[in-house]
Amino acid sequence: MRRKILVNVVGVLLAFLLGALVLLIQGYNPLEVYFRLFQYSLAPGKIAYTLSNSVPLVLTGLSASVAFASGAINLGQPGQLLIGGLLATVGGLYLHLPPLLMIPALLILSMIGGALWSGVAAVFKYWFNMSEFITTLMLNMIADYFTYWAITYPFFEKNATYPQTPLISKGGWMPEWGNFNSSILVMLLAFLVIWFIVNRATAGYEWRISGQNSLFSRLGGVNISKNYMMVMLLTGALAGLAGGMVVTAGPHRFIKDIGANYAWDGVMIAMVANTDIILTLVYGIFFGILQTGAVGMELITAVPKELIQVLQAVIVLIVVSGRVYFETLFTKLEARRKLKEMVS
Amino acid sequence: MDDIIEMNRIVKIFPPALVALDDVSVTFRKGEIHAIVGENGAGKSTLMKILYGMQPADSGEIIYDGEKVKFSDPGEAILAGIGMVHQEIILVPQYTVWENVVLGIEPVNFLDHLDVKKARHQVKEKIEEFHFNLDPDAKVEDISVAARQKVEILKLLFRNVSILIMDEPTSVLTPQEIPQLFEELKRLRDSGDTILFISHHLEEVLELSDRITVLRKGKKVDTIQADEATKTGLAQMMVGREVIFESIRKAQQAGEVVFEICGVNYTDPNKRPRLTDINIKVRASEIVGIAGVEGNGQLELVNVIMGLIEPTSGSIIAQGEDITREPIIEKRKRVAFVSQDRANMSACIPAKITENVIMTHHRLGKRFTKWGGRVLDSKQSALFTNEVREQFDVQMTSGEAVFKSLSGGNQQKVILGRELLLEAPFILLDQPTRGLDVGSIEYVHRQIMDMRAQQRGMLLISADLEELFRLCDRLVVMHRGRVVAELVTEETNVTEVGYLMLEGASYEA
Numbered sequence: 001m002r003r004k005i006l007v008n009v010v011g012v013l014l015a016f017l018l019g020a021l022v023l024l025i026q027g028y029n030p031l032e033v034y035f036r037l038f039q040y041s042l043a044p045g046k047i048a049y050t051l052s053n054s055v056p057l058v059l060t061g062l063s064a065s066v067a068f069a070s071g072a073i074n075l076g077q078p079g080q081l082l083i084g085g086l087l088a089t090v091g092g093l094y095l096h097l098p099p100l101l102m103i104p105a106l107l108i109l110s111m112i113g114g115a116l117w118s119g120v121a122a123v124f125k126y127w128f129n130m131s132e133f134i135t136t137l138m139l140n141m142i143a144d145y146f147t148y149w150a151i152t153y154p155f156f157e158k159n160a161t162y163p164q165t166p167l168i169s170k171g172g173w174m175p176e177w178g179n180f181n182s183s184i185l186v187m188l189l190a191f192l193v194i195w196f197i198v199n200r201a202t203a204g205y206e207w208r209i210s211g212q213n214s215l216f217s218r219l220g221g222v223n224i225s226k227n228y229m230m231v232m233l234l235t236g237a238l239a240g241l242a243g244g245m246v247v248t249a250g251p252h253r254f255i256k257d258i259g260a261n262y263a264w265d266g267v268m269i270a271m272v273a274n275t276d277i278i279l280t281l282v283y284g285i286f287f288g289i290l291q292t293g294a295v296g297m298e299l300i301t302a303v304p305k306e307l308i309q310v311l312q313a314v315i316v317l318i319v320v321s322g323r324v325y326f327e328t329l330f331t332k333l334e335a336r337r338k339l340k341e342m343v344s
Numbered sequence: 345m346d347d348i349i350e351m352n353r354i355v356k357i358f359p360p361a362l363v364a365l366d367d368v369s370v371t372f373r374k375g376e377i378h379a380i381v382g383e384n385g386a387g388k389s390t391l392m393k394i395l396y397g398m399q400p401a402d403s404g405e406i407i408y409d410g411e412k413v414k415f416s417d418p419g420e421a422i423l424a425g426i427g428m429v430h431q432e433i434i435l436v437p438q439y440t441v442w443e444n445v446v447l448g449i450e451p452v453n454f455l456d457h458l459d460v461k462k463a464r465h466q467v468k469e470k471i472e473e474f475h476f477n478l479d480p481d482a483k484v485e486d487i488s489v490a491a492r493q494k495v496e497i498l499k500l501l502f503r504n505v506s507i508l509i510m511d512e513p514t515s516v517l518t519p520q521e522i523p524q525l526f527e528e529l530k531r532l533r534d535s536g537d538t539i540l541f542i543s544h545h546l547e548e549v550l551e552l553s554d555r556i557t558v559l560r561k562g563k564k565v566d567t568i569q570a571d572e573a574t575k576t577g578l579a580q581m582m583v584g585r586e587v588i589f590e591s592i593r594k595a596q597q598a599g600e601v602v603f604e605i606c607g608v609n610y611t612d613p614n615k616r617p618r619l620t621d622i623n624i625k626v627r628a629s630e631i632v633g634i635a636g637v638e639g640n641g642q643l644e645l646v647n648v649i650m651g652l653i654e655p656t657s658g659s660i661i662a663q664g665e666d667i668t669r670e671p672i673i674e675k676r677k678r679v680a681f682v683s684q685d686r687a688n689m690s691a692c693i694p695a696k697i698t699e700n701v702i703m704t705h706h707r708l709g710k711r712f713t714k715w716g717g718r719v720l721d722s723k724q725s726a727l728f729t730n731e732v733r734e735q736f737d738v739q740m741t742s743g744e745a746v747f748k749s750l751s752g753g754n755q756q757k758v759i760l761g762r763e764l765l766l767e768a769p770f771i772l773l774d775q776p777t778r779g780l781d782v783g784s785i786e787y788v789h790r791q792i793m794d795m796r797a798q799q800r801g802m803l804l805i806s807a808d809l810e811e812l813f814r815l816c817d818r819l820v821v822m823h824r825g826r827v828v829a830e831l832v833t834e835e836t837n838v839t840e841v842g843y844l845m846l847e848g849a850s851y852e853a
Contacts, residue, residue: 201719202706209699213692219650219681220703221673331359338361339402 040296054288084240114240
């Protein structure tokens with residue numbers, strides 16, 4: 001446990017150090033840049049806003065973490081997010097219910113949308129033994145252009161100059177209290193449910209063991225294909241929920257490229273968190289802090305906000321490689337200690 | 345005779361803390377066949393790999409021909425005249441014998457192209473020089489395993505290696521091919537080469553070698569002259585105490601049939617028949633052994649029983665019910681299973697010990713779950729892990745530790761605990777003692793006998809005849825996917841079963 005924290009903290013610090021080097025070469029003052037970055041996202045009035053920005057990151061991160069830990073290579077979060085968002089939008093355009101019914105209805109619709117999209121990949125695997133690695137990636141592109149078509153023709157807002165739908169009915173807007181958007185509560189709830197399923201439920205146990213050794217689980221009596229189907233549907237639903245959140249907590253309509261910034265970050269977060277559910281939450285929020293702060297950093301110090309994407313990638317690379325490196329380092333140190341014991 | 349290699353005080357630790365070699369010193373003389381013997385994990389291969397530059401030693405030195413040497417890779421060792429033939433043979437199957445031999449050091453003509461004539465001629469000369477019965481133009485994929493092994497040796501001789509390390513060379517050979525290999529090795533020795541020979545077959549070692557070094561658990565026991573050694577003496581040195589090669593069964597009446605394989609046939613996707621008309625019955629309190637050289641259908645039989653592959657025809661019947669096409673979880677109510685492949689079939693190595701212990705129980709045992717089976721009861725998992733630890737004498741820190749952290753013997757105890765506590769009336773044991781040390785083997789054998797006393801029926805697949813004779817009531821011999829003999833253990837002997845395993849036909853004394 002302590003080792004795990006050490007690897008992550010050291011990895012992140014190293015990444016910031018590398019980033020500072022880049023900034024120095026470019027003639028910026030790294031200390032000021034970093035200060036502005038965190039000042040913008042962590043100022044007292046800003047924290048709630050930053051947290052709501054991390055909602056889609058955490059949800060797609062959870063989707064990828066659960067999938068990877070269970071041995072299902074679901075890389076379709078971008079597509080599932082879009083379809084989920086689209087379905088929630090369509091529901092929001094045609095349903096007119098009081099908020100207490102409307103919001104759950106839209107969230108469920110978004111999850112159905114995501115699950116539908118990942119379900120296609122799961123069925124392809126079941127019938128034709130096609131790897132979800134390929135099919136989910138292909139389905140991303142289809143989802144991309146399908147939603148583009150949907151907001152350009154059937155659900156197009158008449159007077160708009162940019163491809164987007166009209167606003168969804170007010171009852172479907174996620175309530176906001178000052179800066180605090182209730183989508184944060186949905187994110188925390190999803191986190192708790194997923195943590196419980198993965199770490200306490202019978203299904204989660206079977207998923208994790210199958211992810212590590214599928215033959216052993218099969219011989220132990222685990223129904224591998226049923227579990228695979230469940231994992232694909234659940235992780236699709238999570239990514240779909242992220243799409244629903246983006247629409248109902250954000251612009252309240254489906255705008256072109258609405259999810260472009262989030263879904264791949266989910267895969268990155270799952271990798272850097274090593275599919276650990278708690279770490280997924282931590283990194284999801286941390287990346288949210290970075291991305292939110294990037295805007296402020298650009299405003300004040302004129303450092304382009306793209307620097308943050310580089311920083312994120314460097315964090316992933318350093319932490320992931322560091323994990324393996326530290327492991328071998330520790331075992332080697334132990335071996336050396338043993339050698340000394342024997343020789344003396 | 346002169347000492348040519350001295351290995352002094354070699355220590356090797358595999359991280360984190362596995363001591364593979366503990367202060368081992370050996371000398372090898374010029375022109376001798378020197379056998380290195382020991383059980384699995386005694387450190388034989390590691391010692392030779394260090395000499396050959398495949399692995400660095402953590403401490404100690406090697407003196408070769410009067411000079412201190414340290415090879416950082418096998419290429420350097422070969423240049424210095426030390427070569428190693430591994431158990432698995434690594435050749436290009438599509439190339440001819442001579443092409444394989446010259447590969448990497450091809451003679452070239454003035455255009456810097458391969459000089460085919462010269463290369464082929466050189467290889468042919470070498471073959472004649474050492475009286476190897478090999479055709480230089482044969483393709484490697486067309487020749488026998490024994491001939492391929494010869495090509496490996498030739499490759500090294502062609503590089504002027506004068507010290508030849510052979511890692512269990514007979515393990516890939518048929519009994520008929522072994523004497524020829526031995527002839528060739530002796531001829532090489534007589535021409536002044538040194539041969540270091542890893543083995544755990546005592547008879548071979550006694551027949552072939554001049555001197556023998558015995559390793560036990562990473563330590564050198566002794567180096568002795570082969571003509572002063574005996575088989576029982578060597579066995580005692582290897583395992584550290586007297587070895588009993590006898591049955592430990594007590595008389596017990598077998599009960600009714602608990603498990604039955606009925607007319608099972610299996611043809612693999614390449615249309616090759618792997619199992620032909622297999623019929624085996626197992627009664628309660630009975631241990632039926634399956635004897636056979638590995639690769640004669642045992643793997644397929646296990647997979648059919650466990651439901652990993654579907655038989656082409658025939659059925660598997662447990663307690664009178666046909667379970668051939670039942671889901672695996674249904675089979676597991678009646679069949680416990682200990683696999684020979686711990687890492688892939690019997691355990692999830694990176695998971696916690698507890699998570700390994702509750703597999704299958706979590707579905708079959710009501711106590712392990714709550715909320716209608718949806719949620720695991722972690723208290724019960726911990727309690728059960730403790731039961732396994734106590735009943736099966738597992739050395740471990742906590743159930744929360746990863747399974748990987750256990751030693752091989754303790755891993756097998758955990759697996760046995762899980763499977764035997766399933767309380768299935770039938771247990772399939774596929775080489776349950778493979779890769780274990782002697783103490784653990786004894787432990788596993790005692791557990792198996794306990795299960796017999798508790799009315800369980802067992803099918804024991806083993807490559808080890810001593811184990812089979814020690815435990816089994818009846819023996820079934822498999823050869824090329826068929827049952828070629830069914831014998832009562834008391835009425836047969838090792839020679840007969842060994843003959844049936846190799847030849848398949850019945851034995852005429």
